Amino acid sequence: MQEIKFHKYQGTGNDFVVIDNRNHIVDRKDESIAVRLCNRKFGVGSDGLILIEDHPDYDFEMVFFNPDGSQSMCGNGSRCAVMFAKELGIIDHETTFLSTDGVHTATISGNIVNLSMQDVSPEAIKSFDNHHEINTGSPHYVLFTSNLKEKHVKDEGAAIRYNPTFKEQGINVNFVEKQGKEEISVRTYERGVEDETLSCGTGVTACAIAHALHGGTSPVKVNTLGGQLEVSFELIKNRAEKVFLKGPAKKVFDGTIII
Numbered sequence: 569m570q571e572i573k574f575h576k577y578q579g580t581g582n583d584f585v586v587i588d589n590r591n592h593i594v595d596r597k598d599e600s601i602a603v604r605l606c607n608r609k610f611g612v613g614s615d616g617l618i619l620i621e622d623h624p625d626y627d628f629e630m631v632f633f634n635p636d637g638s639q640s641m642c643g644n645g646s647r648c649a650v651m652f653a654k655e656l657g658i659i660d661h662e663t664t665f666l667s668t669d670g671v672h673t674a675t676i677s678g679n680i681v682n683l684s685m686q687d688v689s690p691e692a693i694k695s696f697d698n699h700h701e702i703n704t705g706s707p708h709y710v711l712f713t714s715n716l717k718e719k720h721v722k723d724e725g726a727a728i729r730y731n732p733t734f735k736e737q738g739i740n741v742n743f744v745e746k747q748g749k750e751e752i753s754v755r756t757y758e759r760g761v762e763d764e765t766l767s768c769g770t771g772v773t774a775c776a777i778a779h780a781l782h783g784g785t786s787p788v789k790v791n792t793l794g795g796q797l798e799v800s801f802e803l804i805k806n807r808a809e810k811v812f813l814k815g816p817a818k819k820v821f822d823g824t825i826i827i
């Protein structure tokens with residue numbers, strides 16, 4: 569048994585257990601630790617586990633796990649990791665770090681983190697008759713709807729995520745309602761959480777790009793159940809470049825857990 573100090577952060581309601589793992593107190597290859605820590609009854613409870621580690625070439629490396637132990641790029645988690653790195657004194661107001669899908673930069677102003685996302689290639693933007701599939705570091709199914717508030721996101725999201733097309737690899741499912749050219753509202757069913765989360769960073773980024781394919785602007789404000797984010801990018805011949813995800817990231821509490 570070991571006692572582990574953890575830090576609870578949230579980015580627009582997407583919540584994470586964050587651990588300073590520069591001394592390798594947690595085995596980054598043991599995904600069962602994420603399953604235990606993220607469990608909302610038997611552990612701390614969160615939408616993911618983030619380990620901060622040293623890296624020879626970047627300010628830090630961020631290792632992310634979903635509550636089911638799977639790994640993928642996490643936009644809101646990255647914003648929380650940046651805020652934690654500042655708390656640790658690893659960085660001041662800007663950083664270059666390594667995450668699941670590659671190198672990212674970020675700047676901090678108050679409790680707002682502006683995170684660079686990877687370019688989204690034309691091959692990562694697939695459009696169908698009534699939905700889009702866009703990979704922004706994690707795979708996203710984007711469906712425009714008009715009655716977002718009434719949506720049963722967990723049931724309808726799971727039905728898509730577990731259909732034969734996506735069952736094996738999984739996919740995050742986003743329901744988008746247009747509020748105007750410069751604003752959308754999004755609710756997301758997250759793969760690996762297997763439930764609706766209050767926001768999903770890579771998801772709102774995918775939705776902003778899909779919105780632009782239907783005449784939306786950049787930057788675009790994105791309303792989620794957990795708060796408002798802003799996504800900006802340049803869409804050139806179906807390739808999104810200079811993609812940024814901006815929004816608040818805040819510490820909720822510190823704690824110690826015995827695992």
Ligand SMILES: N[C@H](CCC[C@H](N)C(=O)O)C(=O)O
Nearest residue numbers: 640642643644706768769770
């Ligand atoms: N559940 C996602 C990873 C976390 C994404 C989300 N929390 C974000 O902020 O991007 C997946 O497995 O594709």
